[in-house]
Amino acid sequence: MNVLSIVRRATGIGWQWKAFIPVIGVLFVSLSVMTVVVYRHNIPNKEWVILGAFSFGVVICFLLLAVLLVLVERPLEDLKRTIDRVRRDDLTARVEFARRTDDIGQLGRQFNQMVEQLERNRSEIEELHRREMGRAEHLATLGELAAGLAHEIRNPLAGIAGVVDVMGKELPADSPSRAVLVDVQNEIVHIQNILNDLLSYARPRPPTFHPADLNTTVEQAVLLARQQVRTRPIQVLYTPAPNLPMVVHDPALIQQVVLNLLLNGIQAIPQQGTVEVDLSPEDNGVLVCVKDNGRGIPPEALAKIFKPFFTTRKEGTGLGLSLASGIVQSHGGTIEVRSTIGQGAQFRIHLPLLPPKVRLPKGAGPSGE
Ligand SMILES: Nc1ncnc2c1ncn2[C@@H]1O[C@H](COP(=O)(O)OP(=O)(O)OP(=O)(O)O)[C@@H](O)[C@H]1O
Ligand SMILES: [Mg+2]
Known part of the structure; x- marks a missing residue:
């Protein structure tokens, strides 16, 4: 030794x-x-x-x-x-030497306080978890109920829409009732949209994945959004990513997500402004960034905007973002938001080139190998 x-x-x-x-x-x-x-x-x-x-x-x-x-x-x-x-x-354990009046006793008291804090935090987390679980169950029931109701309302509504259409055609061209009928038709379309949103929230369809050009998917959404602002001083700018590899995704669903974000951006612009969409490659994925210079989102609303039925718009259902985040998650991606009040909002979607757990037939991979 x-x-x-x-x-x-x-x-x-x-x-x-x-x-x-x-x-x-x-x-x-x-x-x-x-x-x-x-x-x-x-x-x-x-x-x-x-x-x-x-x-x-x-x-x-x-x-x-x-x-x-x-x-x-x-x-x-x-x-x-x-x-x-x-x-x-x-977490009910405490040290007994905390009763001493010397330095070691003080150490004991501090230790006990730390454990008490841990105990309090844990019960808060458990309470939050219980509440969230209750809320999730409540939402699931509500979703089922809403889906059932939506089904029941959709058919009679289609009937009403048909009757209104026929009435419109039979009215003389100079009848003042025509304007009222147009209003009724617009309201029917509005209700139909809400019902469709409710149905896709309660029973989202599973994505059908295949390799496709994400630039094209996003461009389709941009074209649709431009239609909405033809008569308003709002620009919808689009910057595709050059040399982007094929991304395995469901183009219809991702288009719905981007369109939702674009419409939210447009709705947040009071007068004139711009909404921009950029695509850029990332490590094993793509970043889709949707940015507007509208009124922005107040900090207290930021935590709630992805929750179903949260809306600040009179005619909104509050399902757009909750549907969007569900779709992005089903693609193995993430969505995040940043906003400065008065300056606008920016939504960033990170999508993987190949969603996890997705198996494609041989030779149908993201790069077509
Ligand atoms: N770009 C944005 N700028 C400002 N606020 C936004 C933006 N995007 C979302 N929000 C806020 O988030 C809320 C929820 O958005 P979400 O798309 O889920 O519902 P909605 O637009 O109100 O209704 P809809 O179901 O018709 O989409 C909006 O009401 C709005 O307050
Ligand atoms: Mg919306």
Whole structure:
């Protein structure tokens, strides 16, 4: 065993010995010096003096051991036991030495406060989880109910639309009722859109994946959005990504997502402005960025906009973004939002080239290999 390993072993011994050994060392050296001095000066009753001094040393050592035990060892054991219980998920565990009034007691109190905080945080998280679960179940039931209702309403509504159409055709060209009928027809289209949204929210269709050009998919959405703003001073700008590899996606669904974002951007512009869509390649994926310079989203609304039925628009259903995020997730992608109030909003969709868990027939991969 070389010196290094002895030193290593020595540093590996318990802290009690590390504290104790120097004391024993000093005591031993002082007693040895004292013995030499006693013998050199031929002090009378030297045996008794040396015995007395040694006894004194032994008592000091015991006292020191007792102090170490009471002051440090017990709290340490208590702390170890409590940490163990906390680790086993028992957050009611507390250290007892927190009652002491010294520094170690203060350490104990701080430790107990930390565990109390952990306990509080955990019960808050559990409460939140319970509420979210309840909400999810509630939404699922609501979704089913809405889907059933939507089905029931759609057929009679189609009948009403037909009748209104016939009435419109039979009215004389100069009849003032024509304007009212146009309003009725617009409202019917509005209700039909809401019903369609509700149905796709309650029963989203699973994506049909195949490799396709994402530039084209996005361009289709841009063309549709431009139709909506033909008569308004709003520009819809589009920058495709050059040399983009094929992206495995459902073009109809992704087009719906981008169109939703574009329409939201357009609806957020009070007068004139621009909505921009950029595509850019990323590591194993593509980033689709939809940006507008409209009124922006207030910070308190940012956390809610992806939740179903959250809307600030009179004629909105609040399902657009919740549907969009569901579709992006079904593609293995993510959607995020940034916004500065008064300056606009930016939605960023990250799509993988190949959604996870999607298996394509041989030779139909993203790059057509
Ligand atoms: N680009 C944007 N700028 C400002 N606010 C936005 C933007 N996009 C979304 N929002 C806010 O998020 C809300 C939810 O949007 P979402 O698309 O889900 O529903 P909606 O547009 O209100 O209704 P619809 O179901 O017809 O889409 C909007 O009502 C609006 O307050
Ligand atoms: Mg919308």
